[in-house]
Amino acid sequence: MRVTNDDARFREILREHWGYGEFRGIQLDIIRSIAAGQDTLGLMPTGGGKSVTFQVPALAAEGLCIVVTPLIALMKDQVNHLLRRGIRAAAVYSGLSRDDIQLHLDNCIYGGNKFLYVSPERLSSELFQQKLARMKVSFITVDEAHCISQWGYDFRPAYLEIAKLRDLLPGVPVLALTATATPRVAEDICRQLRFRDNGRTFRMSFERKNLSYVVRRAEDKDAELLHILRSVPGSAIVYTRSRQGARDTARLLEAEGITALYYHAGLTNVDKDVRQQAWQEGGTRVMVATNAFGMGIDKADVRLVVHMDVPDSVEAYFQEAGRAGRDGKRAYAVLLTNGNDRRKLTQRIPDTFPDKDYVQRIYESLSYYFELPMGEGAGRRFEFDLDKFCRVFKFFPVPALSALQLLTRGGYINYQDSEESTSRVLFLVARDELYSLNYLTPLEEAVVQGILRNYGGIFSDYVYIHEATVADAAGTDARQVYEVLKGLTRQRILHYIPRKATPYISYPMRRIPQEDVGLGPDIYEYRLEEYKERIRAMLDYTEEEDECRSRYLLRYFGEQREEGCGQCDVCLSRKPREATLQEAGQMLLTILADGCPHAPTDLRPDGLPTETVAQALRHLVAEGRVVRTGDSYCLASHAQ
Numbered sequence: 001m002r003v004t005n006d007d008a009r010f011r012e013i014l015r016e017h018w019g020y021g022e023f024r025g026i027q028l029d030i031i032r033s034i035a036a037g038q039d040t041l042g043l044m045p046t047g048g049g050k051s052v053t054f055q056v057p058a059l060a061a062e063g064l065c066i067v068v069t070p071l072i073a074l075m076k077d078q079v080n081h082l083l084r085r086g087i088r089a090a091a092v093y094s095g096l097s098r099d100d101i102q103l104h105l106d107n108c109i110y111g112g113n114k115f116l117y118v119s120p121e122r123l124s125s126e127l128f129q130q131k132l133a134r135m136k137v138s139f140i141t142v143d144e145a146h147c148i149s150q151w152g153y154d155f156r157p158a159y160l161e162i163a164k165l166r167d168l169l170p171g172v173p174v175l176a177l178t179a180t181a182t183p184r185v186a187e188d189i190c191r192q193l194r195f196r197d198n199g200r201t202f203r204m205s206f207e208r209k210n211l212s213y214v215v216r217r218a219e220d221k222d223a224e225l226l227h228i229l230r231s232v233p234g235s236a237i238v239y240t241r242s243r244q245g246a247r248d249t250a251r252l253l254e255a256e257g258i259t260a261l262y263y264h265a266g267l268t269n270v271d272k273d274v275r276q277q278a279w280q281e282g283g284t285r286v287m288v289a290t291n292a293f294g295m296g297i298d299k300a301d302v303r304l305v306v307h308m309d310v311p312d313s314v315e316a317y318f319q320e321a322g323r324a325g326r327d328g329k330r331a332y333a334v335l336l337t338n339g340n341d342r343r344k345l346t347q348r349i350p351d352t353f354p355d356k357d358y359v360q361r362i363y364e365s366l367s368y369y370f371e372l373p374m375g376e377g378a379g380r381r382f383e384f385d386l387d388k389f390c391r392v393f394k395f396f397p398v399p400a401l402s403a404l405q406l407l408t409r410g411g412y413i414n415y416q417d418s419e420e421s422t423s424r425v426l427f428l429v430a431r432d433e434l435y436s437l438n439y440l441t442p443l444e445e446a447v448v449q450g451i452l453r454n455y456g457g458i459f460s461d462y463v464y465i466h467e468a469t470v471a472d473a474a475g476t477d478a479r480q481v482y483e484v485l486k487g488l489t490r491q492r493i494l495h496y497i498p499r500k501a502t503p504y505i506s507y508p509m510r511r512i513p514q515e516d517v518g519l520g521p522d523i524y525e526y527r528l529e530e531y532k533e534r535i536r537a538m539l540d541y542t543e544e545e546d547e548c549r550s551r552y553l554l555r556y557f558g559e560q561r562e563e564g565c566g567q568c569d570v571c572l573s574r575k576p577r578e579a580t581l582q583e584a585g586q587m588l589l590t591i592l593a594d595g596c597p598h599a600p601t602d603l604r605p606d607g608l609p610t611e612t613v614a615q616a617l618r619h620l621v622a623e624g625r626v627v628r629t630g631d632s633y634c635l636a637s638h639a640q
Contacts, residue, residue, distance in 0.1 A: 006060075007032075013059050014052070017085045024049055026202045031057045034139055034175045039199035041145070041176045041190055045206045046322030047300075050177045051078065054141040058115060059087065061138035064108050067117045068162055069143040072269075075117040077298065082115060089115035092122055097422065097464060105131040120147075120158040121416065129168060137172050140165055142193065145176035146315070149188035150522065151530055153180070153315040157409050159192075166194050179322065180315040183558040206318070206557050210325045212567040213549035214334045215542055221308055221336045222252055229258055229286065230602050232332055233594045234303030235279075238288045239320055241309035249308065250288040259284040265292040270423070270467065270498040274479045294320060300327035307335045310542055312348050313534040314556050317541070330590060337542045345535055353406075353528045354399040356519055362403040363412060364514040365393040366505065377507035384415070384505045404505070409523045414506045423499040424462040425451060425485065428492055431459055437493070446474035447484045462497070545570065584616035588626070589635070597632035 010031055014020050023031070026042065030053040033040040044050050058065035069075055075091040082089040090104040090113050108116050109131060116135075122128050140162075146152035148159035166174070174193050181189065190199055218224035229236060238253075240246045243264040250262035261275045261284050279287045280299050287293060291311070305324040311317040317335070325331025366372075369389055370382050386404075390397050404415040427434065440448065450473030455463045467478040467485075474481065485496040541552055548564030548571050555561070564571040572583065587605030592598060605613060617633065620626040627636050 009060055010035075010056050013056050017055075017059070017087065018052065023052070026204045027053050029202050030175070033200045033202070034173055035060065037173050039174050039176075039190075039193070039195040041186060041195070041199070041201040042178075043181055043186060043201070043203040043206075044177065044179060045204065045208060046179045046319055047208075047326035048179070048204050050143070050179070053177065054139075054175050055082070055087075055115070058138060058141075063136035063138040064113060065115050065138055065141060066135075066165075067115060067141045067143060068120055068123070068159075069117060070119065070147060070156060070159075072119065074143075075119070079115070079117055081298070087115070088113045089117065091117040092128070093117075093119050098127075101127065102131075109134045111136075120156065120161055123158075123161040123165065132165075132168055137169055139173045139175055140169070142174060142176045143178075145178040145189050145193070146181050146185055148176075148192045149181075149185045150527065151182075151188050152185045153313040153534060155409075155527075157414075163192060163194055180319050180557075182315075182556065203559075206554055206559055207550060207561070207565075208322065208325065209565070210328055210330055211321070211550075212330070212332045213321065213553070213565075214332060214569045215544075215549065216334055216336050216569070217338060218336050219338050221338065222249070224336055225249070225306060225308065226253075226256055226258075227604065228304070228306060228332075228334055229253070231591060231604050232304045233591060234285075235282070235299065235301055236286045236304040236306065237294065237302060237320075237323060238286055238306045238308060239311075240288060240290060243290060245308065246288045246290055250286075253286055253288070258286060260286040260288055263287055263289040263293040265290065268498040268500040270478075270482045274482055277477075277479055291316065291320065294323050297323060299323075301329075302326065303329075303331050305331075305333045307333075310335065310337055310341045310345055310538060312345060312352075312531075312538060314537050314541060314553065315534070317538065318553055318557075335542060341542065342539060345539060349528075349532060349535060351398045352402050352531060353524065354403055356524065358399065359403040359406050359519065360514045360517045362395065362400060363407055363517050365389070365395070366413065367511050369393070370505075372507070372511050374513070375510050378510045379507065381504055381506040384503045386503065406519060406523065407517070410517070410519050411508060412512075412517055414508055416504045416506075422464040423467060424497045425455075425458060425465050425494055426462045427459045427494045429494075434493070443474070443476065443480065444484050444488060446476065447481055448488075450474040450481075462495075580612055581616050581619070584613050585620055588613070588617060588620060592626065592633065592635045595635070597629060597634045599632055603633065 007028065010028065011022070014023065025048060026044065027049055030040055030042040034054070035057045042050065042053055044053075054065060054067065067078075072091075072093045075093060079089045079091045090107060092101050092104050096104075104113070104116070105128070107113050118128070142148070142162055144154075147154050147156040148162060149155060166172075174195070176189050176193055178189070186201065190201070216224060216228075225238065238249060240249055243266055246262040246264050250260040253260035261279060263272060263275050267275070275287070276293075276297070278284050280297070302324045305321050307317065307320070311320065321333035324333050366389075367377075369392065370377075372380070386397055386401060389395070390400055404413070407413045408415045429437075434448070447470060450470040451458065451465065453473055454469055455465055457463055467481045471478045471481045482498065485494070488494050489496045537556060541549070544552060549568035550565035551561045572580065584605060588603055591603060591605065603613065603617060604610065617626065621628060621633075625636055626633055
């Protein structure tokens with residue numbers, strides 16, 4: 001790796017492309033380390049600026065930076081950010097045509113790109129490895145690096161392929177980045193990525209001084225959620241455990257006059273893009289989502305993250321809660337819990353680690369489902385519908401999915417649940433008839449012409465299209481193209497099949513007898529105990545009444561703090577009366593800062609007694625900072 005390890009040059013790149021005058025935290029330490037050719041692990045909390053730590057040294061170096069990351073949405077988001085800054089970048093993932101993949105890889109060979117984003121599943125493809133041998137690679141970045149550790153909360157077997165890059169690219173350093181790693185996981189990351197003796201680890205404090213952690217006990221979680229959203233203004237994320245819960249909660253909020261959308265893994269990718277864009281641009285206030293939402297989201301002004309259900313690990317909770325307040329301003333992470341949560345969380349243990357004989361039955365049932373004879377199947381690949389499979393063989397989906405993941409870790413199958421297909425369009429009217437239509441809107445006409453100018457054979461067969469390409473030709477955006485194509489489908493002018501995530505199961509080895517399917521301790525028993533420990537730690541967090549929330553989280557990640565944060569529900573419950581009054585006054589001013597009049601029922605800051613809030617409000621009125629008009633209150637500076 002040839003790069004000038006020059007702080008002045010790094011700062012120049014930062015100013016030129018990002019507009020910042022100085023690096024934050026440990027960013028510069030990480031940049032110096034990878035620029036010196038040292039294997040480097042960076043542990044940074046959500047919002048710590050991980051992307052800068054590899055993008056800046058890559059721009060200072062000769063050659064290409066390969067970025068391995070697990071989510072297609074994250075790839076596309078980061079590539080778009082780089083392109084808008086005039087930096088050449090591309091992403092290769094399942095769902096692209098072979099021609100598009102080959103074009104991107106060739107551009108990397110001939111110097112057309114500075115960054116190549118790739119999913120871990122693509123690393124083992126023959127085409128990728130052939131092209132990789134001809135690329136000039138400066139270094140490899142592994143994002144969400146905890147996924148490579150069997151002790152990590154989100155272990156992904158495909159991440160183990162990353163270490164093989166070290167054989168294909170000898171001498172090329174590796175930069176691993178994660179926002180959630182215990183000391184044990186951090187050590188395992190370095191081992192799995194085969195860090196050399198000169199490897200360095202940099203740890204940024206996981207403390208978020210602007211983020212207030214609150215655990216709220218509530219028998220009626222819906223009512224409590226409405227109260228919280230009416231008390232804390234601004235953009236919000238609400239996490240639920242299930243897809244149905246996301247839909248129901250979003251509909252509840254809409255019925256109560258709070259704009260909300262829902263998001264889960266079962267939506268088409270176009271639907272996901274549309275909803276994510278609407279929320280990021282402020283078109284809707286609340287995103288109600290499963291854990292499928294959030295990774296790679298670049299929205300700094302989220303004021304509130306609420307968990308309706310208790311996550312099954314501290315790591316998952318910390319990462320999701322950390323999406324609030326990335327702009328450094330006051331934000332809240334609220335976890336709602338009641339007496340049912342311990343039972344629900346404990347039930348996840350057998351759901352996540354079903355009995356071994358159950359896993360064997362899933363394996364055998366798959367063979368019947370795909371009509372796969374004994375001794376065959378090696379190298380074969382099938383589309384897979386989990387819901388249909390469970391209906392046919394009478395399995396429950398949650399433990400069945402866990403069994404598929406265990407079989408994948410054991411090497412018996414390879415289950416991929418997020419491979420993206422490409423959108424397709426077929427015109428249902430003849431070309432002459434299309435030109436005679438006189439009732440199309442100008443936007444519909446522009447989209448139709450955008451398709452015709454970019455794609456051929458579309459009147460005789462389905463043709464793969466990219467909404468972004470059509471949007472550029474039509475002078476609009478991909479969201480509008482999606483809506484127009486759905487409308488034209490309803491009019492029977494064309495048939496549009498949006499891209500979606502299609503699960504696949506492949507067989508790396510031939511089918512074997514059910515009784516020969518075995519799961520060793522490193523796949524089953526050790527990981528089961530680790531999972532139980534994470535459940536216990538999460539339950540301890542929800543039931544803790546004496547230790548500061550922030551201090552508990554920091555201790556979990558190996559960071560010791562003697563003092564409390566002073567702003568979580570535990571710390572606030574211990575504050576002297578005077579300090580509590582001051583805190584209540586500040587919270588009231590935050591609520592009233594939107595400039596709108598608020599009824600007294602809206603002025604109930606989280607974690608404080610009603611009488612304390614009422615007294616603080618009287619003080620603010622007496623000081624002339626807040627005025628009362630009729631039955632409402634507003635800041636004096638906004639009073640008419």
